[in-house]
Amino acid sequence: MKKIAVIGTGLSALSLVHHLPSLDITFFEKSWRPGGRISTRRHQDYAFDHGAHYIKEDHGIIGFNEYLEKIGATKILNGAFCSNIQNQSPIEEKRIIVGQKGIESIPLEFHKKLRYPTEFSTHIKKIESRNHEYFLLTDDKEFGPYDFIFTCIPFEQSKNLLEDFIDYENIPTLNFDSIWTIMLSFDKRLGSPFQFGYHLNKEISFLMNQNFKHEFFNEECWVINMRAEWTKEYYNIENYVLEDYVIDKIKKFFGSSSKAIYKKSHRWRYSYCKKSLLELSNKNFIESIDHRLYALGDWCQGPSMQDAWLAGKKLAKYFSELRLQI
Numbered sequence: 173m174k175k176i177a178v179i180g181t182g183l184s185a186l187s188l189v190h191h192l193p194s195l196d197i198t199f200f201e202k203s204w205r206p207g208g209r210i211s212t213r214r215h216q217d218y219a220f221d222h223g224a225h226y227i228k229e230d231h232g233i234i235g236f237n238e239y240l241e242k243i244g245a246t247k248i249l250n251g252a253f254c255s256n257i258q259n260q261s262p263i264e265e266k267r268i269i270v271g272q273k274g275i276e277s278i279p280l281e282f283h284k285k286l287r288y289p290t291e292f293s294t295h296i297k298k299i300e301s302r303n304h305e306y307f308l309l310t311d312d313k314e315f316g317p318y319d320f321i322f323t324c325i326p327f328e329q330s331k332n333l334l335e336d337f338i339d340y341e342n343i344p345t346l347n348f349d350s351i352w353t354i355m356l357s358f359d360k361r362l363g364s365p366f367q368f369g370y371h372l373n374k375e376i377s378f379l380m381n382q383n384f385k386h387e388f389f390n391e392e393c394w395v396i397n398m399r400a401e402w403t404k405e406y407y408n409i410e411n412y413v414l415e416d417y418v419i420d421k422i423k424k425f426f427g428s429s430s431k432a433i434y435k436k437s438h439r440w441r442y443s444y445c446k447k448s449l450l451e452l453s454n455k456n457f458i459e460s461i462d463h464r465l466y467a468l469g470d471w472c473q474g475p476s477m478q479d480a481w482l483a484g485k486k487l488a489k490y491f492s493e494l495r496l497q498i
């Protein structure tokens with residue numbers, strides 16, 4: 173049986189493998205856990221979905237929401253939502269899909285269902301080709317040979333791995349925004365009339381209360397996303413400076429005397445692609461001329477989880493059809 177390596181265990185990789193027929197597949201993941209930008213950070217009994225927040229119910233991509241529900245990874249919630257806080261848009265009830273036990277339930281359950289071997293904490297630094305076979309290299313290990321390699325990682329990272337084999341001259345460069353996220357717990361309620369909303373001010377683009385998602389902690393927990401433009405300007409800000417700055421902004425906004433009892437921040441180097449590969453070049457993925465190396469990610473289709481699912485599904489279809497001809 174042909175041997176396949178999949179680099180990454182984000183949603184695009186999980187979707188790709190799910191939509192392929194049963195094959196000899198091994199995942200390689202630089203982190204100790206699956207999921208990539210779908211991540212729940214835990215501290216004592218707090219939990220913060222500090223990457224992806226929720227799935228829209230009405231995104232229109234058939235099969236995605238249904239599959240996640242079927243494997244017990246998600247639940248539906250109603251939340252008080254404000255589409256533009258600074259413009260005082262009316263607060264409305266919004267139905268959203270969240271992880272069953274934090275957003276991480278999505279990759280955890282999905283990865284478990286696939287049952288393919290996974291090399292965690294394995295950062296692939298290089299791909300090498302010898303006698304028409306491919307090998308994966310970390311700083312101190314080599315894996316292979318493989319017949320096919322799928323890099324399911326952000327565009328720039330996959331380009332670094334693949335540019336010896338793929339001519340990138342005619343492929344557009346996909347730009348990603350970076351985003352600072354801040355996780356905060358307060359000892360007293362802030363008194364917010366909404367549970368999640370966009371555009372708090374010119375610095376904060378989104379914030380979401382975590383209590384109604386996770387239920388099991390008393391202190392009020394929030395995840396706050398800074399705007400991409402702000403993150404660009406303050407990309408190298410010290411974490412503690414950023415955290416104290418945001419605590420001050422939030423307390424002032426809500427007129428609250430609450431004390432922040434936990435604070436943590438994380439900078440997502442690659443958060444959202446501004447324009448997808450599909451939009452820029454009408455392609456659904458990138459492949460080498462010998463049809464053995466592929467680059468995939470949400471960025472092929474768009475900036476969201478459903479785009480990562482769709483990207484994986486489209487490449488799996490193409491690859492399955494192609495293999496029948498090889």
Ligand SMILES: Cc1cc2nc3c(=O)[nH]c(=O)nc-3n(C[C@H](O)[C@H](O)[C@H](O)COP(=O)(O)OP(=O)(O)OC[C@H]3O[C@@H](n4cnc5c(N)ncnc54)[C@H](O)[C@@H]3O)c2cc1C
Binds near residue numbers: 179183206226468469
């Ligand atoms: C702050 C933030 C908020 C978001 N909010 C939402 C939201 O509310 N709703 C929504 O639908 N989407 C949201 N998204 C987007 C969503 O998270 C992504 O679209 C989706 O998770 C991307 O999946 P992916 O598989 O393409 O990439 P990733 O999740 O980035 O997966 C790539 C994986 O590859 C691994 N990897 C990378 N390089 C290597 C290497 N060299 N060797 C081994 N492993 C490697 C990484 O560790 C990672 O696990 C958000 C993203 C961010 C950052």
